[in-house]
Amino acid sequence: MAEKNLYLTKIQLRAELERCLNCKSQPCMNACPVNCNPREFINFAKQGDMAQAVKTICRNNPMGQTCGLICHDKFCMKACTRRNIDFSVNIPKVQATILENYQQPRENYACISPNGKKVAVIGAGPAGIAATSVLAKTGSLVTLFEASEQIGGALNMIPPERLPHEVIERDWSFLANDRLISLRLNTRVQNPLELLDEYDGIIVATGEPNCINLNIPGEEFAIPYIEYLYNPQKYKTSGNVAIIGGGNVAADCAFTATTGGAKMVEMFVRRRLSDMRIYKNEYLELLKRQVNISSLTSPEKIIQKNGNLSLFVHKNYFDGEKWLPIPNTSIELPGYSLIVKAVGSRADLKVTNEKIIYAGDCKTGGSTIVEAIASGRAAAYSLNEILL
Numbered sequence: 001m002a003e004k005n006l007y008l009t010k011i012q013l014r015a016e017l018e019r020c021l022n023c024k025s026q027p028c029m030n031a032c033p034v035n036c037n038p039r040e041f042i043n044f045a046k047q048g049d050m051a052q053a054v055k056t057i058c059r060n061n062p063m064g065q066t067c068g069l070i071c072h073d074k075f076c077m078k079a080c081t082r083r084n085i086d087f088s089v090n091i092p093k094v095q096a097t098i099l100e101n102y103q104q105p106r107e108n109y110a111c112i113s114p115n116g117k118k119v120a121v122i123g124a125g126p127a128g129i130a131a132t133s134v135l136a137k138t139g140s141l142v143t144l145f146e147a148s149e150q151i152g153g154a155l156n157m158i159p160p161e162r163l164p165h166e167v168i169e170r171d172w173s174f175l176a177n178d179r180l181i182s183l184r185l186n187t188r189v190q191n192p193l194e195l196l197d198e199y200d201g202i203i204v205a206t207g208e209p210n211c212i213n214l215n216i217p218g219e220e221f222a223i224p225y226i227e228y229l230y231n232p233q234k235y236k237t238s239g240n241v242a243i244i245g246g247g248n249v250a251a252d253c254a255f256t257a258t259t260g261g262a263k264m265v266e267m268f269v270r271r272r273l274s275d276m277r278i279y280k281n282e283y284l285e286l287l288k289r290q291v292n293i294s295s296l297t298s299p300e301k302i303i304q305k306n307g308n309l310s311l312f313v314h315k316n317y318f319d320g321e322k323w324l325p326i327p328n329t330s331i332e333l334p335g336y337s338l339i340v341k342a343v344g345s346r347a348d349l350k351v352t353n354e355k356i357i358y359a360g361d362c363k364t365g366g367s368t369i370v371e372a373i374a375s376g377r378a379a380a381y382s383l384n385e386i387l388l
């Protein structure tokens with residue numbers, strides 16, 4: 001998780017390139033939601049043609065370097081033939097390293113003639129950025145509305161040791177263009193319908209901005225993960241931290257707390273350890289950082305006591321259909337400086353209109369960067385079909 005390991009060294013890059021078997025069936029490409037072609041960019045890189053390698057990576061992906069740093073191994077790496085021999089080529093790291101070391105081509109919009117359409121994209125996360133990229137390249141004038149002060153959406157909650165924010169800005173800088181794209185930060189769109197007078201079509205890519213509640217007494221003492229991960233400095237503590245939840249996001253909360261110097265971090269997970277929705281490397285990192293994980297445990301109540309927080313929890317069992325509390329297992333765990341709730345989030349309510357298309361996490365539920373990008377691109381092509 002240390003920042004210095006984000007990219008491959010020259011020798012490591014060469015070794016990974018050489019491990020690629022140049023498979024004709026290209027399972028890696030077929031497994032990628034944006035159909036990135038690792039075999040092709042690896043071949044160009046092997047021949048020393050880095051400009052073509054970069055072009056290949058960026059062909060379908062406006063956030064190539066960001067994806068390279070955080071894409072999970074369930075896509076191209078899972079499909080890699082090399083996995084059956086020893087272990088997969090580390091395709092995302094190869095991709096990130098190539099883009100870190102060799103300049104991406106700036107989008108050349110000069111030869112694109114405007115198609116006369118004005119479109120709005122709401123939300124500058126991966127789905128909104130991908131939609132903007134496709135729409136601008138097909139000649140629409142795009143206004144990208146973003147409620148917050150920065151682009152990147154939920155990616156900004158990822159701890160910087162996994163994803164430095166400059167990488168998101170860097171990817172965006174090769175796409176940005178004043179002639180076709182107008183980025184409006186700090187501009188929340190209350191209702192997409194209100195934009196239809198001014199725009200021919202709208203893509204809504206607003207993610208899932210509403211944290212799910214615990215619905216327990218004392219809920220107000222638990223900080224929602226969105227608030228915590230956007231402002232880790234504000235909640236930095238050397239005391240004990242409880243994280244309610246057992247998914248990737250809860251794991252990132254635990255990493256943030258340990259990096260911030262918390263004395264003890266404990267995760268409370270409603271189901272079994274094997275049900276936790278995290279990847280193996282995340283689990284191993286939790287163990288390495290000595291994060292306690294209490295499985296089959298649910299929060300019941302939070303109270304303030306002697307300047308700290310007490311968390312009351314009970315144990316659960318599975319009755320064959322659902323998880324239920326085991327009677328008389330309630331205990332008080334005192335002495336927390338911070339309790340963070342990370343049990344999921346929800347999208348805003350949707351409106352229905354043929355010229356409004358939803359994309360990314362607000363459409364599909366929590367996903368991954370590359371799936372959100374694929375969804376944003378698909379939404380842009382669908383809007384083009386309606387408008388052009």
Ligand SMILES: Cc1cc2nc3c(=O)[nH]c(=O)nc-3n(C[C@H](O)[C@H](O)[C@H](O)COP(=O)(O)OP(=O)(O)OC[C@H]3O[C@@H](n4cnc5c(N)ncnc54)[C@H](O)[C@@H]3O)c2cc1C
Nearest residue numbers: 123125126127147153154189206207360361367368369372
């Ligand atoms: C802590 C954390 C860690 C993650 N780690 C990984 C990872 O390692 N690998 C991976 O592949 N994925 C990861 N993800 C998931 C990934 O970040 C999301 O799947 C992806 O960002 C979804 O993209 P999106 O564009 O659909 O939505 P978002 O990224 O959520 O972007 C939505 C944007 O819309 C804006 N917005 C919302 N409402 C409005 C409005 N009314 N008006 C204007 N703007 C609005 C928001 O401010 C936000 O910028 C992680 C997510 C989190 C929270």
Ligand code: SF4
Nearest residue numbers: 020021023028080081
């Ligand atoms: S599947 Fe693996 S070995 Fe085959 S072309 Fe893709 S990266 Fe190379």
